[in-house]
Amino acid sequence: xxxxxxxxxxxxxxxxxxxxxxxxxxxxxxxxxxxxxxxxxxxxxxxxxxxxxxxxxxxxxxxxxxxxxxxxxxxxxxxxxxxxxxxxxxxxxxxxxxxxxxxxxxxxxxxxxxxxxxxxxxxxxxxxxxxxxxxxxxxxxxxxxxxxxxxxxxxxxxxxxxxxxxxxxxxxxxxxxxxxxxxxxxxxxxxxxxxxxxxxxxxxxxxxxxxxxxxxxxxxxxxxxxxxxxxxxxxxxxxxxxxxxxxxxxxxxxxxxxxxxxxxxxxxxxxxxxxxxxxxxxxxxxxxxxxxxxxxxxxxxxxxxxxxxxxxxxxxxxxxxxxxxxxxxxxxxxxxxxxxxxxxxxxxxxxxxxxx
Numbered sequence: 001x002x003x004x005x006x007x008x009x010x011x012x013x014x015x016x017x018x019x020x021x022x023x024x025x026x027x028x029x030x031x032x033x034x035x036x037x038x039x040x041x042x043x044x045x046x047x048x049x050x051x052x053x054x055x056x057x058x059x060x061x062x063x064x065x066x067x068x069x070x071x072x073x074x075x076x077x078x079x080x081x082x083x084x085x086x087x088x089x090x091x092x093x094x095x096x097x098x099x100x101x102x103x104x105x106x107x108x109x110x111x112x113x114x115x116x117x118x119x120x121x122x123x124x125x126x127x128x129x130x131x132x133x134x135x136x137x138x139x140x141x142x143x144x145x146x147x148x149x150x151x152x153x154x155x156x157x158x159x160x161x162x163x164x165x166x167x168x169x170x171x172x173x174x175x176x177x178x179x180x181x182x183x184x185x186x187x188x189x190x191x192x193x194x195x196x197x198x199x200x201x202x203x204x205x206x207x208x209x210x211x212x213x214x215x216x217x218x219x220x221x222x223x224x225x226x227x228x229x230x231x232x233x234x235x236x237x238x239x240x241x242x243x244x245x246x247x248x249x250x251x252x253x254x255x256x257x258x259x260x261x262x263x264x265x266x267x268x269x270x271x272x273x274x275x276x277x278x279x280x281x282x283x284x285x286x287x288x289x290x291x292x293x294x295x296x297x298x299x300x301x302x303x304x305x306x307x308x309x310x311x312x313x314x315x316x317x318x319x320x321x322x323x324x325x326x327x328x329x330x331x332x333x334x335x336x337x338x339x340x341x342x343x344x345x346x347x348x349x350x351x352x353x354x355x356x
Contacts, residue, residue: 003038003146003150003153004146006038007038007138007141007146007149009034009038010031010034010035010038010138011138011139011141013030013031013034013138014031014084014113014114014138014139015139016030017030017031017084017113017114018084018113018114018139021083021084021085021113022083022085023083024081024082024083026083026084027081027082027083027084027112027113028066028081030113031084031111031113031114031138032066032067032079032081032111032113035111035116035138036049036067036069036079039152039153039154040153040154040155041069041154047070047073048069048070048154049067049068049069049070050067050068050069050070050075051066051067052064052065052066053065053066053067053068053075053078053099055099055102055103063095063098063099065078065079065080065095065096065099066079066080066081067079067081068103068105071154071157071159074104075103075104075105076104076105076106076107076157076159077105077107077108077109077152078096078099078100078103078105078107078108078109079108079109079110079111080092080095080096080108080109080110080111081111081112081113082110082111082112083112083113084112084113084114085112086112087112088110088111088112088115088117090130092110093110093119093128093130096108096110096119096128097128097130100119100121100126100127100128101126101127101128106120106121106159106162106163107119107120107152107159107162108120108128110132113138114137114138114139115135115136115137115138116135116136116137116138116149117132117134117135118132118133118134118135118136118152118166119131119132119133120133120162120163120166122163122166122167122170129170131170133166133167133169133170133173134148134166134169134170134173136148136149139356140281140353140356142279142283143283148165148169151165182216182219183216183219183220183223185216186212186215186216186219188208190215191208191211191212191215192208194211194215195207195208195211195215198211199211224339224342261291261292261293262291263289263291263296264313266311266313266319266338267289267291267296267311267313269338270296270311270313270321270338270341271289271296271298271311273338273341273342274287274298274308274309274341274348275287277341277342277345277348277349277352278300278308278348278349278352280349281349281352281353281356282300282352282353282355282356286300286301286355287299287300287308287352288300288301288302290302290304294312294314295310295311295312295314295322296310296311296313297309297310297311298310298311300352300355301355306355307324307328307330307351308324308348308351308352308355309321309322309323309324309344309348309351310322310324310330312332318334319334319335319336320332320333320334320335321333321335321340321341321344323344323347323348323351324351325347325350325351326350326351326353326354
């Protein structure tokens with residue numbers, strides 16, 4: 001069984017546990033121990049996995065961390081478990097934080113059976129960072145996150161390589177969060193920083209307020225342009241591949257060709273925009289398209305019981321996108337340009353996430 005398949009099994013366990021695991025012990029049994037097994041550790045060997053690990057810290061005696069994981073005879077990972085019904089937060093880090101400095105562990109994990117938070121000592125050696133460098137959601141992940149999770153497997157475990165990757169993950173994640181915040185509402189400092197590059201006069205409070213919406217709009221334009229560039233590249237590549245010997249376009253994902261159905265360039269481009277939006281919450285390969293005479297449908301898993309949207313592009317003057325709610329209720333929205341689809345992004349994500 002491949003590691004990806006093991007992760008898929010863990011995802012199914014986590015979803016089942018969300019409904020049925022009522023305690024911390026149930027979370028351990030149903031999700032956490034299978035997680036350690038998937039990473040290649042023998043949960044029945046005390047030489048590899050030590051439950052209820054005790055390490056005296058100062059005047060505190062007999063405190064226990066749920067699991068300590070050994071690699072090459074040394075404790076390398078500390079793992080603390082909380083019930084799957086709980087929400088992970090800073091208040092749950094105290095035991096891990098205290099134990100981290102008195103063991104050989106360089107990695108600490110906190111999990112509730114759905115999210116797995118990974119910590120190390122990137123900022124200060126032997127003091128566990130207060131923020132995780134990597135978070136893996138067992139019920140919502142992508143291929144890149146699986147590759148990062150695979151670094152913690154017993155086979156090939158390399159703490160130096162993990163910590164190097166951890167540093168990159170931490171700072172890239174922090175930078176991404178900062179930029180996301182600026183996209184939503186540019187701060188004064190960020191607005192002034194950009195303003196100094198584009199405005200010659202004094203940056204008074206009034207000027208800053210005048211520049212703020214312009215900078216926010218410019219950020220949107222830059223991101224939209226980058227997405228469109230990538231979509232155009234994907235579209236051209238797909239267009240070249242989807243021509244058969246007769247020069248007819250192939251319907252996505254094996255749907256049958258029909259003589260009276262032609263998938264237009266606009267429909268292809270709209271499909272790639274939907275893919276780019278929905279790929280934030282589900283695997284991009286799960287997003288498929290099927291054309292018909294009066295409209296073009298986008299589904300999850302090529303399943304007509306999992307509709308995401310429809311394109312009504314056959315009329316000469318008016319175009320509509322039919323957006324489905326998670327309850328499969330369709331609402332037609334008129335668009336004047338394909339870029340208008342981005343204004344529906346949150347609704348599209350919500351529906352796609354329902355099928356995750």
